[in-house]
Amino acid sequence: ELHMQIQQAQKMESLGLLVSGIAHDFNNLLAAITGFSDLGMRGTKPGISPFYDYFQHIHHRSEQGTRMIKQLLSFARGTPMEPQYLNVNAQITNHLDFLQTLLGTSVQLDFEADPDLRSIYADATQLEQILVNLCLNARDAMSMGGNLKLLTRQIEITQGSLPIHPYLPSGSYVLLQVSDTGIGMDERVQARLFEPFFTTKEVGQGTGLGLSVVYGIVKQHQGVIRVHSQPGLGSTFSLYFPAVEPTTEELKEHVPFVGSKI
Ligand code: ADP
Numbered sequence: 001e002l003h004m005q006i007q008q009a010q011k012m013e014s015l016g017l018l019v020s021g022i023a024h025d026f027n028n029l030l031a032a033i034t035g036f037s038d039l040g041m042r043g044t045k046p047g048i049s050p051f052y053d054y055f056q057h058i059h060h061r062s063e064q065g066t067r068m069i070k071q072l073l074s075f076a077r078g079t080p081m082e083p084q085y086l087n088v089n090a091q092i093t094n095h096l097d098f099l100q101t102l103l104g105t106s107v108q109l110d111f112e113a114d115p116d117l118r119s120i121y122a123d124a125t126q127l128e129q130i131l132v133n134l135c136l137n138a139r140d141a142m143s144m145g146g147n148l149k150l151l152t153r154q155i156e157i158t159q160g161s162l163p164i165h166p167y168l169p170s171g172s173y174v175l176l177q178v179s180d181t182g183i184g185m186d187e188r189v190q191a192r193l194f195e196p197f198f199t200t201k202e203v204g205q206g207t208g209l210g211l212s213v214v215y216g217i218v219k220q221h222q223g224v225i226r227v228h229s230q231p232g233l234g235s236t237f238s239l240y241f242p243a244v245e246p247t248t249e250e251l252k253e254h255v256p257f258v259g260s261k262i
């Protein structure tokens with residue numbers, strides 16, 4: 001068992017090095033393509049010159065590529081955490097417009113917030129990455145439209161309560177749930193979901209890294225992730241983060257500056 005784990009870790013490490021080398025070079029290439037296609041768009045007129053559309057396509061695609069490379073890099077490097085005390089409700093509210101844009105007009109986005117939610121100690125950028133990755137998967141699963149529901153809940157797990165997860169020790173948790181009414185997943189897909197490079201999407205559509213990045217981030221935050229899915233009905237991802245309350249000292253450090261700066 002341990003031997004297997006070490007082998008797996010070594011494999012992941014050399015894979016990570018290879019990937020980040022290639023990704024880095026590609027990132028530079030894509031930056032040039034994005035930049036020049038942007039210049040091209042500025043030099044032509046929309047609706048008059050067909051070249052505007054051509055440049056726009058190039059721009060769009062290279063931005064898509066840049067996002068993929070970013071995922072590859074963050075997967076390969078494992079970004080360092082810059083945690084702070086966060087309220088998940090506030091984080092989600094901040095990103096609702098952005099998420100709706102990602103999801104497009106055929107997906108209805110709902111948010112049910114638990115007002116009694118405690119704080120978590122987390123990296124805001126990584127939390128955003130989780131939301132984006134889960135929402136993009138949900139969007140892909142609902143190509144005919146549907147409903148995406150975000151939900152938060154304060155959960156207290158005591159010794160007597162039903163096990164939500166066998167590895168979730170008793171304590172106080174913030175639950176973040178992302179549910180879609182998409183195509184769902186069969187058992188075979190569910191079993192391999194979090195494996196890096198596992199994808200059922202067409203070449204160029206998926207890297208198979210989205211959920212392994214999510215998994216890595218949740219784990220780094222001492223959280224747990226569970227999936228419920230039924231083919232044809234939809235999928236629910238449940239993320240449990242340890243709830244914390246900052247001490248008064250820590251709160252003082254994290255209070256945002258509100259006075260005038262003069
Ligand atoms: P990618 O999205 O690039 O394929 P992920 O790691 O994010 O990589 O997802 C792996 C696979 O898990 C997807 O290809 C898809 O088959 C499945 N999957 C993930 N999220 C969902 C979802 N919400 N609904 C249905 N299938 C999903």
